[in-house]
Amino acid sequence: xxALTNIxxxxxxxxxxxxxxxxxxxxxxxxLVSLAALGLRQLNFGLxxxxxxxxxxxxxxxxxxxxxRETITSLGLGDAxxxxxDDGEAVLVQTGPLDQAAEDELIDVITSLTGxxxxxxxxxxxxxxxxxxxxxxxxxxxxxFLALAVLFIAWRLQWKMGxxxxxxxxxxxxxxxxxYALLQFPxxxxxxxxxxxxxxxxxxxxxxxxxxxxxxTDEMRDDHTYTEIVNRAxxxxxxxxxxxxxxxxxxxxxxLFVGSILLGASSLQDFALALFVGMAAGTYSSIMIAGPLxxxxxxxxxxxTAQRHEVHRIRDLRAAKAVGPATAAPPQAPKRQPxxxxxxxxxxxxxxxxPRPPKKGRR
Amino acid sequence: MGxxxxxxxxxxxxxxxxxxxxxxxxxxxxxxxxLQGGTSVVLxxxxxxxxxxxEVAVEVMRNRIExxxxxxxxxxxxxGANTVVVQLPGVEDERRALDAIGxxxxxSFRPVLGETPGETGPLTGDEAPDGVDPVTGLTIDDxxxxxxxxxxxxxxxxxxxxxxxxxxxxxxxxxxxxxxSAIPGFxxxxxxxxxxxxxTGDGGDIxxxxxxxxxxxxxxxxxxxxxxxxxxxxxxxxxVNLDVDPGTGITGGQASITLGASPDAEQEAQDxxxxxxxxxxxVSFERSSVSKVSASLGTDSLELGLWAGGAxxxxxxxLLVAYYRALGLVALVGLTVFGxxxxxxxxxxxxxxxxxxxxxxxxxxxxxxxxxxTADSYIxxxxxxxxxxxxxxxxxxxxxxxxxxxxxxxxxxxxVSLLGATLLYLLAVGAVRGFALALGIATVxxxxxxxxxxxxxxxxxxxxxxxxxxxxxxVGAAGARSTP
Numbered sequence: 001x002x003a004l005t006n007i008x009x010x011x012x013x014x015x016x017x018x019x020x021x022x023x024x025x026x027x028x029x030x031x032l033v034s035l036a037a038l039g040l041r042q043l044n045f046g047l048x049x050x051x052x053x054x055x056x057x058x059x060x061x062x063x064x065x066x067x068x069r070e071t072i073t074s075l076g077l078g079d080a081x082x083x084x085x086d087d088g089e090a091v092l093v094q095t096g097p098l099d100q101a102a103e104d105e106l107i108d109v110i111t112s113l114t115g116x117x118x119x120x121x122x123x124x125x126x127x128x129x130x131x132x133x134x135x136x137x138x139x140x141x142x143x144x145f146l147a148l149a150v151l152f153i154a155w156r157l158q159w160k161m162g163x164x165x166x167x168x169x170x171x172x173x174x175x176x177x178x179x180y181a182l183l184q185f186p187x188x189x190x191x192x193x194x195x196x197x198x199x200x201x202x203x204x205x206x207x208x209x210x211x212x213x214x215x216x217t218d219e220m221r222d223d224h225t226y227t228e229i230v231n232r233a234x235x236x237x238x239x240x241x242x243x244x245x246x247x248x249x250x251x252x253x254x255x256l257f258v259g260s261i262l263l264g265a266s267s268l269q270d271f272a273l274a275l276f277v278g279m280a281a282g283t284y285s286s287i288m289i290a291g292p293l294x295x296x297x298x299x300x301x302x303x304x305t306a307q308r309h310e311v312h313r314i315r316d317l318r319a320a321k322a323v324g325p326a327t328a329a330p331p332q333a334p335k336r337q338p339x340x341x342x343x344x345x346x347x348x349x350x351x352x353x354x355p356r357p358p359k360k361g362r363r
Numbered sequence: 364m365g366x367x368x369x370x371x372x373x374x375x376x377x378x379x380x381x382x383x384x385x386x387x388x389x390x391x392x393x394x395x396x397x398l399q400g401g402t403s404v405v406l407x408x409x410x411x412x413x414x415x416x417x418e419v420a421v422e423v424m425r426n427r428i429e430x431x432x433x434x435x436x437x438x439x440x441x442x443g444a445n446t447v448v449v450q451l452p453g454v455e456d457e458r459r460a461l462d463a464i465g466x467x468x469x470x471s472f473r474p475v476l477g478e479t480p481g482e483t484g485p486l487t488g489d490e491a492p493d494g495v496d497p498v499t500g501l502t503i504d505d506x507x508x509x510x511x512x513x514x515x516x517x518x519x520x521x522x523x524x525x526x527x528x529x530x531x532x533x534x535x536x537x538x539x540x541x542x543x544s545a546i547p548g549f550x551x552x553x554x555x556x557x558x559x560x561x562x563t564g565d566g567g568d569i570x571x572x573x574x575x576x577x578x579x580x581x582x583x584x585x586x587x588x589x590x591x592x593x594x595x596x597x598x599x600x601x602x603v604n605l606d607v608d609p610g611t612g613i614t615g616g617q618a619s620i621t622l623g624a625s626p627d628a629e630q631e632a633q634d635x636x637x638x639x640x641x642x643x644x645x646v647s648f649e650r651s652s653v654s655k656v657s658a659s660l661g662t663d664s665l666e667l668g669l670w671a672g673g674a675x676x677x678x679x680x681x682l683l684v685a686y687y688r689a690l691g692l693v694a695l696v697g698l699t700v701f702g703x704x705x706x707x708x709x710x711x712x713x714x715x716x717x718x719x720x721x722x723x724x725x726x727x728x729x730x731x732x733x734x735x736x737t738a739d740s741y742i743x744x745x746x747x748x749x750x751x752x753x754x755x756x757x758x759x760x761x762x763x764x765x766x767x768x769x770x771x772x773x774x775x776x777x778x779v780s781l782l783g784a785t786l787l788y789l790l791a792v793g794a795v796r797g798f799a800l801a802l803g804i805a806t807v808x809x810x811x812x813x814x815x816x817x818x819x820x821x822x823x824x825x826x827x828x829x830x831x832x833x834x835x836x837x838v839g840a841a842g843a844r845s846t847p
Contacts, residue, residue, distance in 0.1 A: 009753065009842060010746070058659065100461065100650075123655040130405060130651035133446070134795065141790035145783050152782065156775050193725055193798045197732050200783045200802070204736070204776045208743065211772045236750075243742045247682060248735030251675030255731055258671040271728075279735075 010236040017227045020292035027171060027289055034178020043177070046186030049135070051128030053103055054094045059084070061115030063091060071109050075102070097128060131188075138192045142199070149203055157207075157214045160297055165206040168290040172202040172281040179277050194271050198278030201248065205241065205286040212237045213294070225308040230295040234287050245283040252276055371819040375700065378816075382703040385710045392706060393713030395723030395797065398665040400658030401452035404461065406648035408445040417441050419638070420648070423594070424449065424464045438719070439464075442796075446651065461653065470539030470638065471507050471592050474573060475600060477531040478585030484512040484529045500529065505595030507535040515590075515597040518627065530597060532590050536573050541566025543616075545639035547632035553621065556628040558636045560618045567616025575612025577603045593638055668727035675731060676702065679738050687745050688840040689829035693820045694741040701737050701812050705730065705805060726801035729784075733805030736780060740813050744769035748821070749841040758825040758837055766818050773813055781806045 006012045016023075068082050068091060080095040091114055098106065103125060111121050146166055153162035176198055180187060213233040220229050256272035298304050385391075396403045408417060421439050424447070438450040449464055479485045484500020491497040494504065495512055502511040511532045516525050544561035562570050573589060580586040588600040601620050607613055620635065622628040656664075680698055684691030712720035747769045751761035784803030788796055824830060824837065831838040 005842070010750065056660070058657075120657045120659065121655075122657045122660050123653060125650070125653040127407070127649055127651040129407065129649070133407070133651065134791070137791045138787070138795055141786045144790065145786045148782055148786070149779055152779065156778075193728060193795055196783070196787060196795065196798070197728075200780055201732070201735075203783070204739075204780050207776045207779050208739070208772055211775055215768065240739075240742050240746050243682075243686065244735070244739040247679045247738035247742065248732075250678045250682070251671065251731040251734045254675040254678065255667075255671040255728075258667060258674055275732075 007242070008239050010239055012235045012238060013231075014235055014238075015231055016234045016287060017231055017292045017295040020288075020296065023288035023292065027285070030175050030178070031171065034174050034181070037178050037181040041181050041184065043181055043187050044184045045131070046188040046191075049131030049187060051097045051126055051130070052095055053098050053106070053126075054092065054124040055107055055110055055121060056085075056090060056092045056123075057110050057114045057121040058116050059089055059091050059114040061113065062088065063113040063115075065091075068093065068110065068113055071113060072106070075105060075109065077102075077106065098125070135192060138196065142196070145199075153207065153210070157210050161210045161214070161294060164290050164294045164297065165203055165210065167293060168206050168282075168285040169199055169202045171285045171289055172198055172278055175281045176274055176278040179274060183273075185274070191271070191274065194274040194278070197275060198282060201279055202282035202285065205244070205282050206290050208244075209233070209237050209241065209286045209291060210294070213291070221307070223311060223314070225311050226298050226304045227295045227308075230291050234291045238287065241283050241287060245279055248279055249276060252279070367819045367823055371816070371823060374816045374819070375696075378700040378703040378707070382707045382710075385707055390710045390714045392709035392722045393720065394661070394665065395721040395726070396450055396452055396661070397654070397656050397724045398661050398668070398722065398727075399452060400656050400661040401450065402461070402653065402655040403451070404449040404464065404653050405442075405651040406447045406449065406464070407651040408447070408648055410445055412445050414441070417445070417447060421447060447648065461650075469507060469535075469594070470542075471535035472537035472541075472570070472573065473507075473511075473535050473590045473592055474533040474577065475530050475585050475588040475590050476510065476533050479529045479531070480527075482514060482527045482529065485531070486512070502595070505592070507538075509534060511595075513590075513592065513595060513597050515600060517600075518625075530585070530588075530590055530600060532592065535592070537562075537566055537569050539639070541569065542639050545636045547629075547636035549629075550619070550621065555621050555624045556632040557619050557621045558632050558639065560620060560639065562616040562618070564616065567614070570616065570618065571612040571614045573612065574603050574607055574618075575609060578607045578609040578612060591635075591639070598638060599635060664724050668724065668731075672727065672731055672734070675734055679734060683738065683741060686840075687741075688835045689824060689837055690741075690745045690748065690821065690840060692829075693817065693824055694738070694745075696820065697741065697812060697817055698734075698737065700816050701805075701808060704808055704812070705733075708804060708808070720800070721797075722801070723797035725795065725798040729798040729801030730805055733802055733809065736777070736806060737809045737812070739776075740769075740773045740809055741817065743772050744813070744817065744821070745840075748837065752838055752841040758830040759822070762821045762825045762837075766821070770813065770818075774810065777806050777810050 003012075065082050065084060069080075072078075072080050072082065072093065077095050077098075080093055083092045084090070085092050091110065093106070093110055095106070103123070107118060107121055107123065111118050146169075150159070150162035150166060153159075153165055173195060176195060179185075180191065185191070213230055216229045216233045216236075217226075220232065224232075252272050252275045256276075299308065408420070418441070421441060424439050425437065437452075438448075440448055440450075442448045477485070479500075482499070484491075484495065484502075486492060486495060487500040488497050491500060494502055494506070494509070496503050500512060501514055505511050505513065512529055513532060515528050515530050517528065518525055541563050542560065543563050543566070544559070546559045546561075548557060548559060549555075550557045577587050577589060582602070582605060587602045589603065590600045591598045599620065599622075603613070622632050622635070676698055680691075680695045683694040687694065709720060709722050712718040713722070744765060747765035748761050751765050752758065756764065781803055784799045784806060787799035788803060791799065829836050833839055
């Protein structure tokens, strides 16, 4: 209860930056699994990318897969994929690319078996190059968008924030694509829409988090290290991120839920699951990956390194004074922090003479 | 206080009243083919096809579709660098429509065998030969290898008025492929617009025979004309000049078609030049995708979108009210304002001919995503309000100061989102564009609602008992002790 209250009040003191090894390891594992899935299983490109014909028809006559297969095979389309969907209330037939006459014949055959008029059937016929065109254009748009987004963030916030935002974005994309490879969802132009949504969401979320960092930088720069500022901002923005991902996932979830009631199992489920994974990854990476990464990178800047030394020197002085001159402790007594625990934001990691936060042996 | 209250009422009246008025006027969002049923075809031209060529192709396709009839408002548009998207809502017989737009068609030069004034052919009723409509006396499906009766619209060079005749044509002798060049220009000697026609070697010989035959008839005789026919439509029927020798015809594979000096003649010369150069469809398109959605599947998808959107909005509203209490009520009303404005914008822009904005399934997805972005704007703002109150500010100061910081954040984040949507809309093809458009509109709307509605509503709420008093108030939601 009190932990929830603390989160809701932004009064948690989680050392996000200090615990970065944990987050980075976790993400590295996810990314490795995604890449492995991609390498081993490849993506299952749907009709729109391979080219082909999909015909969907209601099925009031209750035609079975075997009836359909027999007739369709007699047309010389033995490799067609035939499915009953919507609990047998509709049929879906997919084949490779056909010319228009063959396509017409196939529609006539199917609708005569399912007992509907030609008008009631739906058709998707895609040339082999179309999906590639859609994906290529989307990639071009993506490239231009990333470049402009970095410039915009550099101008509005800070240039390293722009680059770190892109890193977080790739993190989210790779994990989402990994889910597609792992579960063998068909990749369609709708998938491209899903990926673009995730991309937009990921960057949007990172910008909101970094905006808070930038604000605290102005407020706290006099007597805090950059790591402390980032930690403070992350703790403060945590509740916002949790609530926002909840409110973003609710509509997606309702799309998934309502979709399965109204249309039966459909490609919308793939879509919604991809969005769900991507948005969750987006929220996670903004705080756990982007924040610590930014802190580590900027701590290396001369200005912030000097700031860190200065902050620690003053604090050590104060600590010494608090102990009191009576004990005659030397002013620069604690050469090293003996109790440099990771969870203590008051004693931030990276104190001491090292110019950068130590890279290993911290646990 | 009064000024903000009035402002708030104006926003609410605009959003709710506007939607009410549009709905009362019968203006609802125009649905894409995937939501209402219909056929959509994406045609791809070879890379590096001229924009001008694509425009001609679109024009030709539009004429052909209109000729079939039975299509409500076909939409044919160039999309991206070399694709044409054809949208045919509610087509009963998509087979004919697909044939009509897909065929490259033929341009032909044909001898004229006779001319009948008016719009009715000479042979009607029982006299009508095979392939000729007994009522109009016109050939139904033009075939290049047989004789045809085709209507010809002639513009008078003097009055500019149109007169109709029916030309009796012989089989085609020359085809578009025999044309090697066609350059429109102004003939300074005769002060007239004309098209210079160049023919291939074989084509030149046939053309000489064709014109030589025509030149045997006296001037004014309809048979002295050569008809240029495209897809069963006579584009021009110039008469062979007086100085052409009946025995030899126009030799050398070069000819000039004079169109006159009228103001329209320049445009006519340009159009004829393009058609002569490119045949009928100037390029052969590859059918990249055909998507035919039955009316019932479209309705199902629409219902799905409405249910999912509605359920999502309600759940988000419940969550916000539960967590932010009185402030959540502001968000609840705000979501209805956002929703009303969004539907209103889609309705209005769909009704305007020049925009013709349609709502597609991908667009619905974009809107559902935008609900998350809108909810985030409230969360960012409300969290700051709570922070300010916990830091000891009174309600009025808290809501004012929090807005400044929150709006900065919302503006930055929305700009990134809008940037993405704009680029996708400009650069992407297919369903992605519909998604980007809806997301972009919703993002801009979010900023407007935050600025015009949320700020005023929260400020006014702060002045009521819901600002500070009891656990449901703003102060109560912040978890700070209420001031007595």
